[in-house]
Amino acid sequence: MAASTTLLHFAARLRLLLRKWARESDAVAPKAARVSVLRLRLLCPIVALLNAVHVGIFYLAWRSNTADDVTVQWQWSLMVAHAVMGVLMLVASAVAHRIVRTPSAGAIRVFPAVVMALGLGFAVSVVVIDQWVTPSITPFLIASLATGLVVYLRPASATALYLVTYGLFYLGLGLQASAPAQLLSNRLNGITACVLGLSLSIVLWRKFTIITRQHAQLAQANAALEKLTRLDGLTGLYNRATFVELSQRELARARRADSTTAILLLDLDHFKQVNDSWGHPAGDAVLRHVASLLTGTVRNTDLVGRLGGEEFMVLLPDTNAVDALALAEKLRQRFEGNPASWDSGAIHVTVSIGMASTDPDAAVGFDTLYQAADKALYQAKQQGRNRVAAGQP
Structure with missing residues (x-):
């Protein structure tokens, strides 16, 4: 047996x-x-x-x-x-x-x-x-x-x-x-x-x-491993280092092609209150919601990254200042009208956006463009938040 x-x-x-x-x-x-x-x-x-x-x-x-x-x-x-x-x-x-x-x-x-x-x-x-x-x-x-x-x-x-x-x-x-x-x-x-x-x-x-x-x-x-080193673990967007690297390549290409490039710098308004009121898991859900709204609104050729905390950035190749401002306003309205779902409720968030664009005749690097967008973002927050402001590098 x-x-x-x-x-x-x-x-x-x-x-x-x-x-x-x-x-x-x-x-x-x-x-x-x-x-x-x-x-x-x-x-x-x-x-x-x-x-x-x-x-x-x-x-x-x-x-x-x-x-x-x-x-x-x-x-x-x-x-x-x-x-x-x-x-x-x-x-x-x-x-x-x-x-x-x-x-x-x-x-x-x-x-x-x-x-x-x-x-x-x-x-x-x-x-x-x-x-x-x-x-x-x-x-x-x-x-x-x-x-x-x-x-x-x-x-x-x-x-x-x-x-x-x-x-x-x-x-x-x-x-x-x-x-x-x-x-x-x-x-x-x-x-x-x-x-x-x-x-x-x-x-x-x-x-x-x-x-x-x-x-x-x-x-x-x-x-x-490459995904871990190039993408943000929470949102799946490009992390800061990768976003900067890809943006520098795109700006170099734009200079050779004499085309304009715009950048949007986004910062969630009063995000600390979300963490304090709802908890950090809710804050993470909001950040994922933001990433989903961004990628669902911009073009496939645009670069979307999370720079850290509640700060995001979008690089818009072949886009002038007028079109970039129109997209920024569209994003602002989408954030305002689409709260993030959490448990049985909804978390309303708004966003302040700074925009800056390049001139085809000027050689502008990423750092210069980023500083201009950051100043514009500061202006948007000083003017009451939940709005779009434009800067000039």
């Missing part, structure tokens, strides 16, 4: 592991197929060249042969087999180049398996022809290992392909070999070649899967 329970437990864990590997294989299969196509694009011409060399050598041997008919037949058959394989490899190379230039998901998925089948089928034909003069199955062993090494195939697909290949190998040897002992030995050696090739294919597939997933996880971690 204990042994039976252990066996069932092991089988259940094995099923879970295989399902996990299957999901991972599904995730990396498209990339594996693309890598295989790129490899075959380089390998197919090399194989075609080797086929051409064999055709030349066998042709010369065939022309000068004075031996028996079996040797002549062997040379002629191998010459034809290599010629056909060379043509197929040239065609495969052209197809691979076409797939790389104009990718197709179906072609990328099927092409590596087709080329692998051609290689193994060619190896079977060469071994069968060789049986006229030699019992060696070396070409089949080389092809089994090479295809498992070069082409990434999912284990199930590779298993099916090797099984079909061995079936052809088994039948082909039966048509040529005459000595029972030799036939048995070669068939057993063929099993070994297929098992080695399949094992190599599975091991390399699993290694590729692990490495690809590790790279993906590392990329996700780097993206998350």
Whole structure:
């Protein structure tokens, strides 16, 4: 009973592991197929060249042969087999180049398996022809290992392909070999070649899967780290350092293009009272609400950042002072008319906005523009808050 329970437990864990590997294989299969196509694009011409060399050598041997008919037949058959394989490899190379230039998901998925089948089928034909003069199955062993090494195939697909290949190998040897002992030995050696090739294919597939997933996880971690270092953790807007960096780039571009750029500096009115009256969690909710209103109002090309506390900034590329003031007033009205929801109530907040813009003829840096907007913001607060004021750098 204990042994039976252990066996069932092991089988259940094995099923879970295989399902996990299957999901991972599904995730990396498209990339594996693309890598295989790129490899075959380089390998197919090399194989075609080797086929051409064999055709030349066998042709010369065939022309000068004075031996028996079996040797002549062997040379002629191998010459034809290599010629056909060379043509197929040239065609495969052209197809691979076409797939790389104009990718197709179906072609990328099927092409590596087709080329692998051609290689193994060619190896079977060469071994069968060789049986006229030699019992060696070396070409089949080389092809089994090479295809498992070069082409990434999912284990199930590779298993099916090797099984079909061995079936052809088994039948082909039966048509040529005459000595029972030799036939048995070669068939057993063929099993070994297929098992080695399949094992190599599975091991390399699993290694590729692990490495690809590790790279993906590392990329996700780097993206998350970059997000943490470039975005404000509470609102998801650009943090101060990132906003300044991007604004400096935009101002440099604007100077080269002789275009105007405007900046809005926003400060929530009496925000301290929100924290004192409702608590800091409510204050955080208000800040997130502000970020949502800002990003939902400005253009996708505008930069929105949280400079710290309750202070926000918007950079408006290709925007003159008149349009910037119109947007600032629109924002002010949206803040005034859209309170932040909190628990069962609403928190009303207003905003004071300072605006400054550049002149296409003047080289204005970020610090100068920011100082002008800050002075305008100070004026808006001095004039009673919940209003917009304009400054000039």
